[in-house]
Structures are given as structure tokens and as C-alpha cells.
Amino acid sequence: MFIQKSFAPACALAALIAAVSPLHANEGPIKLGVLEDQSGDFAVATIGKVHAIELAAEEINAAGGIAGRPLELVVYDTQSDNTRYQEFMRRVLQRDKVDAVFAGFSSAAREAYRPIVNQFDGLAFYNNQYEGGVCDANMIVTGAVPEQQFSTLLPYMMETYGKRVYTIAADYNFGQLSAEWVRQIVAENGGEMVGEEFIPLSVSQFSQTIKNIQTAKPDFVVTLLVGTSQASYYEQASAANLGLPMASSVNVGQGYEHKRFKAPSLKDMYVTVNYIEEIDTPESKAFVEKFRARFPDEPYINQEASNSYAAVYLYKQMIERANGSTAKDDLRKVIAEGDVCVEAPSGKMCIDPKSQHSSHTIYLAHVLGDHTVEFPKVWKDVQPYWLGQAGCDLTKHDPSEQYTPSNPPKAQ
Helix, strand or coil, X not given: CHHHHHCCCHHHHHHHHHHCCCCCCCCCCEEEEXXXXXXCCCHHHHHHHHHHHHHHHHHHHHCCCXXXXXXXXXEEECXXXXXXXXXXXXXXXXXXXXXXXXXXXXXXXXXXXXXXXXXXXXXXXXXXXXXCCEECCCEEECCCCHHHHHHHHHHHHHHHHCCEEEEEEECCHHHHHHHHHHHHHHHHCCCEEEEEEEEXXXXXXXXXXXXXXXXXXXXXXXXXXXXXXXXXXXXXXXXXXXXXXEEECCCCCCCCHHHHCCCCCCXXXXXXXXXXCCCCCHHHHHHHHHHHHHCCCCCCCCHHHHHHHHHHHHHHHHHHHCCCCCCHHHHHHHHHCCCCEEEECCEEEEECCCCCCECEEEEEEEECCCCCEEEEEEEEEECCHHHHHHCCCCCCCCCCEECECCECCCCC
16 A cells, blocks of 8 residues: 555665554554464453454444554464464564554463563553553553452451451462462451462362361452363362352453352352443443344453453554554553543543553452342542552653562662
């Protein structure tokens, strides 16, 4: 298209082509790489993300595109395999030359591809809730983080049920770092950790873990289990009449276990989410209606689908305010203005300039004995404050690191 419009002599034309990076060209479609697990261990939670991105792209294209350019999706199934993430991230950035990438369910997948995004100076949206701490100018995060989920959930649980806490967590960076957040917040609120277990992703038998919990006699159990195998814990705990309240940042909001498992295996599960399809607001109802109209076989619309849908519109706003540029540095200048916000299905979301994470309305979802959900508490406009307060400021420096409560950013 550039060649046809320039009418330049051949030699001059070659120089022009060489001078214009495809990443920064302001003509033709805006290409969005989509790397998500449409098969494998995490597919239950992530197929909806792909559909949400497709829905948003179709809506935007029907309304004229972004700055007059259509969105073109380049989609790969990463098969819940971190090696695939690395392979496809190189492919979309080098060969497909996409303008931005939406990628990843697990934190292990994100940490597998993040160095490649940095190597090629790309821009990636991570649309999952996670353990927090990534301070990286090449990343924009639309999922919730511990100061939004645990700092609301744990004080509520301790006030309601008691202060003796037992954590069971997936044994990789998400579970390990999330458990560190749990330990810190429980201690800050005068509680006591009476047990903590880290469980490999392949484990599906929990009889010993259930015995350990029964022996420790906690007031509630924090479950940070991930994937198909670990989800079998809930029905086994119910069969053993464990009968303890549960608190989580991932269950229900991702894998909709309250829909998939026989009641009452998730009775008294409490989860802090920024979205699930039961949220009773006009914005949520409208989102569910159009999502179901486009994808009638979608089993559940989870928070990651909502985050992915909103992320496309955040990206649209950034490009339009950057006068049609998709260059990462131009978009980050827009983010630094501090007012990139959208009215999402979950409520208003804004991108924090210091961390490039998102603010959220946080809903406390309580699963009842028949597996219906009620929302006993809502926290409005909860900021992703920890990274900024700890010393991450991407408007001034870019360490491209992940930090934890025990390893915060160093003062600059």
C-alpha cells in the first residue's frame, strides 16, 4: 500500500521502504498477536480470552478501526507450553511483525516470554491476575494484583472466621510469591500461619494434604491451586467433610469451578475478582449479552476474558491519543499522562503510569452451598499501589525486573 501511494522512483522507493519500520508504519492494518492456551492444562480458563479479543476487534473494526486502520489478529495456540510461548513470541515479533502482543495465562509463561519481548523491544499486554511485582516498560498489565486481591480478601476472612490460616499453593512462581503475600498480610493483621504447602502442578491426589489441614485446625484455608489436576482438591476435600471456609485469588474467577464441580464442593469459597459473569451491573449484563450472542457455546465469561476485552479498548485509546502511532515509546508517553481509562464490563479501569498496571473495582464473591454466588462486599477503584510505593517508576527508569515483598525495588 505504501509503494502504490508513493509513486517514487525505484531507488528512492527502496530507501523509503528501508527507512519505515513496519512496526511504526501508520498505514495498513494494526496487527495484534494473540498467544493464548487454546489447548492443554489451562485451556478451560483461556479460550474465553481469545474470544473476548476477537469480539473487541470486530466491534472496533465495524466502527471504523483505530485511527482509520483495521485491527488484524495473528492468533497462535500456545498449548499451555512455555516453550511454545517463546517460539511464538519470536515468530510474531520477528516474522509477523505485530504492533503489540496479548499473551499468557500462567506467570511461568509470562516469565518465559518476557525476555524475548525485551530483546525485540516489543509491547505485550498481560491480561491475567497474578502475583504482582513486574516493573517492565515493555509490559502492560490489566489483571488484578495482590494489593487489590489479598489486601481486601484476607482481612475480611480473618475478621469473619478467625486468624489461623493454612495455605496450599501451586509450586511455581505464582504460588510461591502469592503465598509470600499471604504470609505478610496475615502477619500485618495479627494472624497466624498454621500451615503452608506447595504442590506440583501435576498432583491430583490430596489425601495427605487434607489430613495435614485437619491436624493443623485452621480457621480457613487459602487455596492458590492452578490447572486441571490441582482442581481435583475441592471435590476430595468435600468428600472428606473438611468443611472449612476457603479464600482464593484464582478459583471461580478463572476456572469457574463453582459451575464445573458438583455442589457443595465449593461451599464457602471466597474470591476477590475484578469480574465474573454473575456481577449484576448494567455494564456486566450488556457484556454478557453480546458475548453470548457472538459465542453462544462459551461455558463461562471469566475475569480474564473481561480484562482482555478491556485491554483492546485501552490499546485503541492509546493509539488514537498518539495520533495513530503504534510505537511503544509514543504509547508510553500517553500512559505517562495518567488518564488512560476505559469503562470496562467490570467498571472503570485506568493504567497507573508508574507500574503500567490497572486499577480495578474488586468484588468479593462468596460461593453458597448450591454454588450460586453472592457479593457481600465491593471495593471501588482499588489502585495497583505497591510497585509505585516500593520504588518502581517507569516514567523515570526501566529495570525490567519482577519484585516481591522481600525483594522490593531499590531506590533510584
